[in-house]
Amino acid sequence: MLDKALKGSPRYWSWLAFLSVFILVGVGLFVFVQLREGLGRTTGLQRDVPWGFYIAQLTFLVGVAASAVMVVLPYYLHDYKAFGRLCVLGEFLAISALTMCLLFVLVDLGQPMRGLNIFLHPQPRSMLFWDSVVIFGYFFINAIVAWMTFKSERAGVAPPAWVKPIIYLSIPWAVSIHTVTAWLYCGLGGRPFWLTAILAPRFLASAFASGPSLLILLCLLVRKYTSFDPGKEAIRKLSHIVTYAMLLNIFFVIMEVFTAAYSGIPEHMHHFQYLFFGFEGVNNLVPWMWTSALLAIVALVLLLVPKFRNQESFLVVAAVCVIASIWIDKGMGMVVTGFVPSPLGTVPEYTPAFSEVMITVGVYAIGAMLLTLFYKIATEVRAERHLYQRPESTNV
Amino acid sequence: MDTTRRDFLKAAGFTVVSAGSVVSAFAGASSSEVSGGDVARWAMVVDLKRCQREAGCDKCWRACHTAHNVPDLDDPRHEIKWIWKAPFEHIFPGQVGEYGDLRRKELPAVVMCNHCDNPPCVKVCPTRATFRRDDGVVVMDPHRCIGCRYCIVGCPYGSRSFNFVDPWPDRKPPNMDYPTRMRGVVEKCTFCPERIVKGEVPYCVEACDKAGIGALTFGDISDPGSSVRKLVQSADRVVLRRKPELGTRPQVYYLV
Numbered sequence: 001m002l003d004k005a006l007k008g009s010p011r012y013w014s015w016l017a018f019l020s021v022f023i024l025v026g027v028g029l030f031v032f033v034q035l036r037e038g039l040g041r042t043t044g045l046q047r048d049v050p051w052g053f054y055i056a057q058l059t060f061l062v063g064v065a066a067s068a069v070m071v072v073l074p075y076y077l078h079d080y081k082a083f084g085r086l087c088v089l090g091e092f093l094a095i096s097a098l099t100m101c102l103l104f105v106l107v108d109l110g111q112p113m114r115g116l117n118i119f120l121h122p123q124p125r126s127m128l129f130w131d132s133v134v135i136f137g138y139f140f141i142n143a144i145v146a147w148m149t150f151k152s153e154r155a156g157v158a159p160p161a162w163v164k165p166i167i168y169l170s171i172p173w174a175v176s177i178h179t180v181t182a183w184l185y186c187g188l189g190g191r192p193f194w195l196t197a198i199l200a201p202r203f204l205a206s207a208f209a210s211g212p213s214l215l216i217l218l219c220l221l222v223r224k225y226t227s228f229d230p231g232k233e234a235i236r237k238l239s240h241i242v243t244y245a246m247l248l249n250i251f252f253v254i255m256e257v258f259t260a261a262y263s264g265i266p267e268h269m270h271h272f273q274y275l276f277f278g279f280e281g282v283n284n285l286v287p288w289m290w291t292s293a294l295l296a297i298v299a300l301v302l303l304l305v306p307k308f309r310n311q312e313s314f315l316v317v318a319a320v321c322v323i324a325s326i327w328i329d330k331g332m333g334m335v336v337t338g339f340v341p342s343p344l345g346t347v348p349e350y351t352p353a354f355s356e357v358m359i360t361v362g363v364y365a366i367g368a369m370l371l372t373l374f375y376k377i378a379t380e381v382r383a384e385r386h387l388y389q390r391p392e393s394t395n396v
Numbered sequence: 397m398d399t400t401r402r403d404f405l406k407a408a409g410f411t412v413v414s415a416g417s418v419v420s421a422f423a424g425a426s427s428s429e430v431s432g433g434d435v436a437r438w439a440m441v442v443d444l445k446r447c448q449r450e451a452g453c454d455k456c457w458r459a460c461h462t463a464h465n466v467p468d469l470d471d472p473r474h475e476i477k478w479i480w481k482a483p484f485e486h487i488f489p490g491q492v493g494e495y496g497d498l499r500r501k502e503l504p505a506v507v508m509c510n511h512c513d514n515p516p517c518v519k520v521c522p523t524r525a526t527f528r529r530d531d532g533v534v535v536m537d538p539h540r541c542i543g544c545r546y547c548i549v550g551c552p553y554g555s556r557s558f559n560f561v562d563p564w565p566d567r568k569p570p571n572m573d574y575p576t577r578m579r580g581v582v583e584k585c586t587f588c589p590e591r592i593v594k595g596e597v598p599y600c601v602e603a604c605d606k607a608g609i610g611a612l613t614f615g616d617i618s619d620p621g622s623s624v625r626k627l628v629q630s631a632d633r634v635v636l637r638r639k640p641e642l643g644t645r646p647q648v649y650y651l652v
Contacts, residue, residue: 037561038559038560038561038562038579038580039543039558039560039580040471040474040560040561040579041561045560046473046474046560047472047473047474047475047477047548047554047557047558047560048473048554050545050548050549050558051545051549105544108544109542109543109544109580110541110542110543110544110545110558110559110579110580110581110582111541111542111543111580111581112542112543114523114540114541114542114543115542117522117523117525117540117542118522118523118542120523121523121524121525121540122522122523122524123521123522123523123524125519125520126519126520126521126522126546127520128520128522128544128546129522132522184546188516188520188549188550188552189516189552189639189642189643189644190516190550190551190552190553190639190642191549191552266489266490267489338549339549342554343551343552343553343554344482344486344487344507344553344554345485345486345489346486348473
C-alpha cells in the first residue's frame with residue numbers, strides 16, 4: 001500500500017520538492033541555529049512573553065486534529081453514510097495535525113533533548129503532562145483506526161471487530177484533546193485573560209469550524225487533482241457543521257468580551273484592550289485582530305445565506321476566511337494576549353523572529369508533506385478499486 | 397534491607413541538619429535567625445518603610461546575583477532575576493488610589509520568589525523539576541528542567557526567569573563555589589538552602605543588615621518565638637502578601 005506514494009506525476013513530485021525546500025530550511029534553522037543559540041536571539045520570546053508563535057500553532061492545530069470527530073461521529077454513531085468516504089481523510093488530517101503539534105512542542109522547549117522527562121518523571125497535576133498524554137493517545141488511536149479501516153476497505157471486507165471500540169473511544173478522546181489543551185491555560189490564577197470556564201467550549205467550537213473548513217478545501221483539492229470524489233452531499237453537510245460551529249464560536253467570544261468589558265475589572269479588561277485597541281502604546285496585534293473579526297463576519301454572511309453557501313466558489317472563500325480568522329484569534333490572539341500586560345504590570349511587545357517564522361513554516365511543510373503522502377495513498381488505492389463496492393458497505 | 401539503609405541515611409541527615417541548627421542558635425547576630433527544627437517553615441518579611449527609604453539601594457540583589465552566578469545581561473528581554481526592585485504599584489497593583497500618595501506608588505521595593513505554600517509553578521511543572529521542600533522552600537532541579545516555561549506562565553508574580561541565552565558564554569562566573577545554569581532552563585530565588593543548612597541567613601538579608609538598613613527579616617515562621625512571626629503579628633503595621641486572593645499563600649510578607 002505504501003508504494004503508492006512512490007509513484008506519481010511530475011506535479012506530485014514537484015509539490016513534494018517544493019515542500020522539501022521549506023522542510024530543509026526549517027530543520028536547518030532548528031538544528032544549526034536555534035539548538036546552538038538558544039531561544040533568545042532566534043525567537044521573539046522574552047522574560048514576560050515566554051510562549052509565542054510556536055505554542056499558538058500548537059493550540060490551533062490541536063483544534064484541527066480534534067475536528068476529525070466531526071466526520072467520525074456522524075458516520076459511526078448516526079450511520080450518516082455520506083461521510084463514509086471522508087472518514088479516512090479526516091483521520092489522516094488528524095494524524096498530520098498531531099505530528100505538527102508534537103513538533104511545535106519540541107521546537108519550543110529550551111532543552112528538547114530532555115523532552116521525554118515528561119514521561120520519565122511525570123507530574124500528574126500538570127496539564128502539560130496530560131496534554132502530552134492525550135495528544136499521543138489520539139495520535140495512536142487515529143493511526144490504528146485509519147490503517148485498519150483503510151486496509152479492510154481495500155480488501156473489500158469489514159474491519160476486524162476489535163477496531164470498533166477504538167473508533168468509539170476516538171470520539172470522546174477528540175473532545176478531550178482540546179479540552180485539556182484549554183485547561184493548559186484556563187487553570188492559572190495569575191493569567192486572568194485565560195481564567196474563563198468558556199475557554200474549552202470556545203476551543204471546541206473554533207476547532208469544529210476551522211477543522212471542517214480545512215477538510216472542505218482538501219476535499220475540493222482531492223476532487224480536482226485525483227479521480228476520488230468525496231461527494232457533493234458530504235461537502236454540503238460539512239458546510240453546515242462549519243456554519244453552526246462558527247456561530248457558536250463567535251457567540252462565545254462575545255460572551256467573553258461582554259464579561260470583561262461590563263464588569264470593568266481592570267486585570268480582565270486590560271487584555272481585551274490590548275487585543276483590540278492596544279495598551280499603553282503596545283499594539284502589534286490590533287490590525288490582526290480586526291482582520292480576524294472582519295474575516296469572521298464575511299465568513300458568517302457567506303455561510304448563513306444558503307445561496308452563497310451552496311455555491312462552491314463562495315464556500316471556498318468562506319472556508320478560507322474561517323481558517324484565517326480562527327488562526328489569528330485562537331493562535332497569537334489567544335496566547336500572546338495572556339501575557340500582556342504582565343503580572344507585574346509591564347507591557348511587553350512580542351514579534352516573532354525570522355527564524356521562528358521559518359521553523360514554523362518548516363513544521364507546517366512537514367505536516368503538508370505527510371498529508372500529501374497519506375492522501376496520495378488513499379486516493380490511489382480507491383482509484384485502483386474503481387467502482388468497487390461503495391464504501392458505505394464497509395461500515396463497521 | 398533497603399529500607400533500613402534509607403532510614404539510617406535519613407536519621408544521619410537529620411542529625412547533621414540539627415547540628416547546623418544548634419550552631420546557628422549561637423551565630424544569630426541580626427534579628428533574622430535560622431534555627432528551624434524539623435518542621436521549619438522559612439519565610440521572609442520585607443519592611444517597606446525601610447526598603448523604600450533606600451530607593452537607590454541595590455545591595456540585596458547584587459549580593460544575591462554575584463553569589464549565585466546570575467548573569468547581568470544587556471538585553472532586558474532576556475534578563476535573569478532572582479531578587480530585584482520594582483515600583484510599589486507593580487508589586488501591589490491598584491492599592492494606591494488616584495488620590496493616594498503618588499510618590500509612594502513609584503517607590504521601588506524588593507520582590508523575589510514568594511515560596512508559596514501552594515505554589516502554582518510546582519503544580520504546572522510537567523517533570524517535577526521544580527518542587528516544594530518540606531520546609532516550604534520552592535526549588536528547581538535545573539538538570540531535569542526541559543525548558544517548557546510553563547512555570548513562568550503559571551507564576552502570578554513574574555518571579556521566574558528562563559535562560560534565553562548562554563549565561564556565561566566567554567566570561568568566568570563570579571563565584572566558582574556555586575554552580576551555573578545552562579541555556580534553556582528556568583531558574584529563580586531559592587531562599588539560599590545552601591546557607592540555611594549552615595545556619596546562615598540568605599545573602600540578600602545579610603547584605604541588607606550589613607548596610608544597616610535592616611529591611612529584610614528571615615526565619616522560621618512556624619516558630620511562635622521567631623522574629624518573622626512576631627513581625628507579621630505586629631499590632632501597629634499592616635501586613636500584606638502579594639495577590640492573596642489567588643490562594644497561593646505566599647511566604648514573603650510586606651510590612652506597610
